[in-house]
Amino acid sequence: MQRKNLFDGESYKAQFAIITYRWLMSRQWVTYVDIMAERLGRSTEELPANLSNCDGYGELKKTIGIVKKAICEKVGDDCFEEDGNNRNKRFRYIGKDNDPLADMRNAKAINNLRQYWKFCQDSAGFFPKSWLEYFFKDCQDLLDMKVKRQKGEQVISASIDRILTNIEHLPSLYEAITNKLVLEIDYKPFDEEEVTLMFHPHYLKEYNGRWHLFGHVEGREPEYGYNIALDRIRSKPRERAKVEYVPAPKHFYDEFFKDIVGVSHKIDAKKEHVIIRARSLYIYKLMDTKPLHQSYAIVKPFGMYDDGEYAEFSVDIEPNNEFYGRILQMGAGLEVISPENVRDTMTQRVRALSDLYPKKE
Template sequence: MSINKKAQIRYSVLDKCFSNFQRIYTYQDLLGEVNSILIENGAEPIQLRQLQYDIKFMESDAGFGIELDENLKIGKKRVFRYSNKDFSISDHPLNQSDSDQLETTIQILSRYKHRQEFKWIEEFIPRMEMAFDLVSGVDDDIIGYEENPDLEGRQHLGHLFNLILKKKVVKLEYQPYKKEKESFLIHPYYLKQYNSRWFLFCYNEEFEAISNYPLDRIVSCKETGEKYIPSSINWFDYFEDIVGVTKPEGVKPLDIKLRFSLDRIKYILTKPLHGSQKLDRKDKENRTVVINVIPNFELYQMLLSFGSDLVVAEPELVRNKMKDYASKLNLKYK
């Protein structure tokens, strides 16, 4: 039996409730939790009968084979919780029908992996095949991905994605570092991952400008009924002239000339620092590259990561900034 999107939402909410050993859930509690998320995702709420059917399906072999504690009650009311505290349907293997559907989907996606905008598919497909055990004859994992499963804010990702799709104005509660919590209205536009962190790009009504917020500093994001201001930004182009996610307003890109050590230049040529990177033909040793970007915090972070293998040759603005960083670093090691 394949599972549609609305049913998957319901099962995921129930799974979260059954896994919560810090709270008691009766039928009415479960119904409230499920309907709250359904409405949030633009779906119709369900009745008690559908909830009962969902739980029965989740307990069946055709579903997820979950085991609930049959002995929990408050008076005459039944309470729902997994028998095993460590169980989750996310660990449950796919049934044959869903496995076949997933394989078909991966085959369809594979057709587009050579298109520039779908380069991510080349990494996504082996990850999916390994995660769902679609590759036969493989006993151990053979590929690893950089990720941070403990990163705070991951729970906001799906919710914000749906709010962007539905073009909803959001009341954002945000906790800056070493400051009091802030709250403001935003118009969410785009989600981007950089350096294993997710960032939300939006229009901030208070600042009347595009702002970005790391998801791990977001406390809450709630939909409002305010009128949504759509974005005219082409987000594929927005990041073309920067490294990372910070784009200073009113600053133009600069040609930045970077001279690397003989050992490190080989690495730089096989893994370019930026899409604009090109070799400086004036350097007979082929150790110098030029990138055209707007200087920002992430650029300097990246340049500093090369240590003594890199010298910024031009322009003087970036060179002086690197000198300043180097001087401060030198003081810390005296």
């Protein structure tokens, strides 16, 4: 009878089997504590003295025995060394085969690929059409996706319109980034003359239905994080093979987007601790389930206070147009409380908006 694949599924057993096998194939000494700590994402020192108090301990003991038995069936009974006892008991693999359960691992990988393939088919409506037609060109997969759409069997879609200007350039820009290619791009900034940029592309980001390309542009500031919108590119970008590619510093874009909402940095903007008041329970719940920024933190939970019913939350950001736009989107439901300079900017924007709708006499 064929043994069930130890690595399949999301159960404790499968998780412990994957971790245990990885440790054993490293040929290092390993303990029950090491394996439990890795599954819990904690250090060994953080685990309780009595390991049986950890969730899944029973499955851990059984799974280690099952994995070792499966390896012994392939390699022989003399493929392990053991040392110590109880909590300090450790063991290591010393067999000649460097991957005795390769058939199970490969079957797991194939199953994962099948699931991914099914996801790609089901989610064809989520990805821009240009992505699918570029990367699945001449593949049966693309035909299958079209058939599913025609039959009304597509089960995932996006809320925004994916038919955007120049969206057909997305795949080639993605490949230019991954292949570290320099591009010559004809670009028309808003309310300026058209220019030709020698662009070293680093990063693609979509915000509010609009795609942006970030990178290094020769002779322009900033040195990294130069931002152009795809819909303002005037012609198909051209590869410049003889120009040496300038990459971004490691983790640059992690930091670049860390303190902003959206995609833009204002010149000389500084990070602010902004307190925002949600004037209704509905608006508060919207903000709590879809925060403005990753730094979102509740300052006051929703309730009745001396000056009214509300909740307050904070974000630590550089205020930019995208931030103010998100606040204005909620109308009278959100109020910037502090700092004063951010509140003043909101006041100016609200008054300018109000001036467009004067009361009729």
